[in-house]
Amino acid sequence: MGLSLETKVIAATAIVAYFVSKRWTSQRGSDVGRLKKPTGGHWLWGHEYEAWSTTDGEFYINNVHELGQAFAMKGGLFILTDVTFASVSTSVYLRRTSCLVEFTLLAFVNGLVHGGVVKQSPDILAVADPAAISHIYSKHPYEYLKSQIIRPLIDRLIGKSLVWAEGEQHRRQRQMLAPVFTNENVKRMDEEVHNAADKLVDVLREHIQSERITEKDGSVTVNILEWSCRATLDIIGNVGFGYDFQCGRSEEAKAIQRSWRELVLMGMDFMGFAAPLVVRAFPFITDLPVRQIQSQGEIKTIIKKLAMQLIEQRRAMQNDEGMKNGKDLMSTLLKLNEKAEGADLDQLLDHVCTFVMVGHETTSAAINFSLLELARHPEMQEKLRKEVSEFVGSGPGGEPTYEEYQSKLPYLDAVCKEG
Numbered sequence: 270m271g272l273s274l275e276t277k278v279i280a281a282t283a284i285v286a287y288f289v290s291k292r293w294t295s296q297r298g299s300d301v302g303r304l305k306k307p308t309g310g311h312w313l314w315g316h317e318y319e320a321w322s323t324t325d326g327e328f329y330i331n332n333v334h335e336l337g338q339a340f341a342m343k344g345g346l347f348i349l350t351d352v353t354f355a356s357v358s359t360s361v362y363l364r365r366t367s368c369l370v371e372f373t374l375l376a377f378v379n380g381l382v383h384g385g386v387v388k389q390s391p392d393i394l395a396v397a398d399p400a401a402i403s404h405i406y407s408k409h410p411y412e413y414l415k416s417q418i419i420r421p422l423i424d425r426l427i428g429k430s431l432v433w434a435e436g437e438q439h440r441r442q443r444q445m446l447a448p449v450f451t452n453e454n455v456k457r458m459d460e461e462v463h464n465a466a467d468k469l470v471d472v473l474r475e476h477i478q479s480e481r482i483t484e485k486d487g488s489v490t491v492n493i494l495e496w497s498c499r500a501t502l503d504i505i506g507n508v509g510f511g512y513d514f515q516c517g518r519s520e521e522a523k524a525i526q527r528s529w530r531e532l533v534l535m536g537m538d539f540m541g542f543a544a545p546l547v548v549r550a551f552p553f554i555t556d557l558p559v560r561q562i563q564s565q566g567e568i569k570t571i572i573k574k575l576a577m578q579l580i581e582q583r584r585a586m587q588n589d590e591g592m593k594n595g596k597d598l599m600s601t602l603l604k605l606n607e608k609a610e611g612a613d614l615d616q617l618l619d620h621v622c623t624f625v626m627v628g629h630e631t632t633s634a635a636i637n638f639s640l641l642e643l644a645r646h647p648e649m650q651e652k653l654r655k656e657v658s659e660f661v662g663s664g665p666g667g668e669p670t671y672e673e674y675q676s677k678l679p680y681l682d683a684v685c686k687e688g
Contacts, residue, residue: 344390428619
């Protein structure tokens with residue numbers, strides 16, 4: 270006996286209602302799904318492509334103005350869940366091809382064959398509210414885990430140190446390193462910061478004068494990104510490890526800057542945008558036994574080699590009173606890891622690598638973006654220049670002291686905090 274038309278209609282309606290409600294629930298079940306969302310968004314890459322392809326955070330700035338300080342954006346690609354992959358066949362294929370599209374298709378089909386479930390990538394939360402950012406990063410950092418895209422990349426680039434760690438491991442490492450960053454120790458760094466800034470001014474002046482000779486009109490264009498990196502690398506080298514990168518002139522400094530520049534340029538290419546999304550869709554990629562994937566980053570290799578030399582030098586001088594009482598980063602790490610070998614030594618080297626990169630690259634990026642905004646707002650640039658040039662400090666040559674920087678130059682302090 271066949272089903273009546275009414276029964277078929279009810280059954281069809283129930284099936285449609287089930288899938289619609291399931292999709293609605295998956296979107297609305299999350300707080301992120303309740304937020305306003307920008308219009309548009311690529312059918313495959315979501316809003317992530319638009320965010321990547323615009324300059325200087327334009328996508329985020331425009332949407333913060335339009336949607337508020339917290340909004341949702343469509344995630345790119347998809348995610349594959351509940352799947353056990355045939356890793357051997359996939360890794361063999363990876364050795365034969367470097368085509369991201371072909372591999373994505375292979376992994377997608379392989380996942381379906383092995384019982385995987387394909388889901389649309391969940392919406393992404395974009396936050397610009399200072400209170401919310403403080404809640405995430407300062408008050409409840411262990412409730413917000415790093416993306417599965419990020420941790421493998423951090424490991425390849427700088428190792429399993431503070432930036433990579435989560436939960437109890439992060440808490441333990443942070444507690445171990447806290448003595449390095451007391452107010453007293455930070456104040457001691459002031460002289461090295463001044464020295465690095467003075468050295469940068471001298472080298473930059475020399476560069477401009479030599480370039481001016483070759484230019485017909487005497488004008489010189491300087492890419493400040495390269496020069497700010499030189500200064501911040503000098504600072505972290507001296508205050509952290511007692512090593513002089515010679516304002517970017519040492520071989521190690523040149524190698525680090527070259528490798529970092531290549532990484533940044535890679536991230537500006539479309540493949541640099543798409544690759545992390547593929548890793549998010551197929552997290553198992555990072556565990557495949559493929560040389561190109563498992564090989565360590567050049568920056569990590571360079572700094573670890575240098576760090577090992579510095580550790581050996583410090584250990585050879587361990588009976589020196591100055592070394593025993595040293596409160597710089599290297600001295601503190603060595604006191605806590607006096608006989609580090611094997612895995613402990615690897616973590617010690619990862620700490621050095623992390624602080625060399627994080628200690629100089631993030632600072633130079635903040636300086637560069639601050640300079641960019643000052644260039645866009647010449648009236649603010651002039652106000653800042655006036656405050657700094659007219660102030661006479663009580664330090665050598667009228668330079669401001671550490672305390673005067675904190676309390677006597679309010680506009681400079683505001684610019685630095687905003688940067």
